[in-house]
Amino acid sequence: MSGNGAKVIVVRKKKKGHAAHHGGSWKVAYADFVTAMMAFFLVMWILSMDEGVKDLVQGYFQNPVGFKKAYSGGRNILSQGNSIVSMEVRRTMILNRRREEEKLRETAGEIEARLDADGLVAASAAVEVLVTEEGLRIEMMETGEGETFFESASAELRQGLREVLAVVGAELAELPEAVVVEG
Numbered sequence: 097m098s099g100n101g102a103k104v105i106v107v108r109k110k111k112k113g114h115a116a117h118h119g120g121s122w123k124v125a126y127a128d129f130v131t132a133m134m135a136f137f138l139v140m141w142i143l144s145m146d147e148g149v150k151d152l153v154q155g156y157f158q159n160p161v162g163f164k165k166a167y168s169g170g171r172n173i174l175s176q177g178n179s180i181v182s183m184e185v186r187r188t189m190i191l192n193r194r195r196e197e198e199k200l201r202e203t204a205g206e207i208e209a210r211l212d213a214d215g216l217v218a219a220s221a222a223v224e225v226l227v228t229e230e231g232l233r234i235e236m237m238e239t240g241e242g243e244t245f246f247e248s249a250s251a252e253l254r255q256g257l258r259e260v261l262a263v264v265g266a267e268l269a270e271l272p273e274a275v276v277v278e279g
Contacts, residue, residue, distance in 0.1 A: 196273075200232045203267050207234070210263045223260060231273060234264055 204225040224235040245257040
């Protein structure tokens, strides 16, 4: 009691310590981080693999059921990392690519032969026909100071270029592939 007769009330607040269990959100974040790192290392590992192994991994993820049926263990060609399905597809792709290259070479030869036979390319111009990885590349270039393809500052085609484009267009029309024009 105090000197004036009033009772003094003392409030004592106890500080509570941390509970034994104070959340686990850090565990979820850590698990996400570890999972992301594992996925990253798997991607890096796959990128460093041989093309044949990459094809097998791709085949598995495109059709896991069909892949398992075509793949078996043991000392045969299938256990070497190939499946019957992927080998047939790869062989078909190679044969188709060879046929396409042959057809492109034939077309290139036809274009060059028709341009030479008709004498369509002037001395101040060159038409170069190449078979590349992407397909058939036909380059038309003016090599001299003349105005072989276009008149100066004009979009009007000259007769010589019209004739060259008619020959090239007739040969390209027979091909099933798409045509890309750059200029």
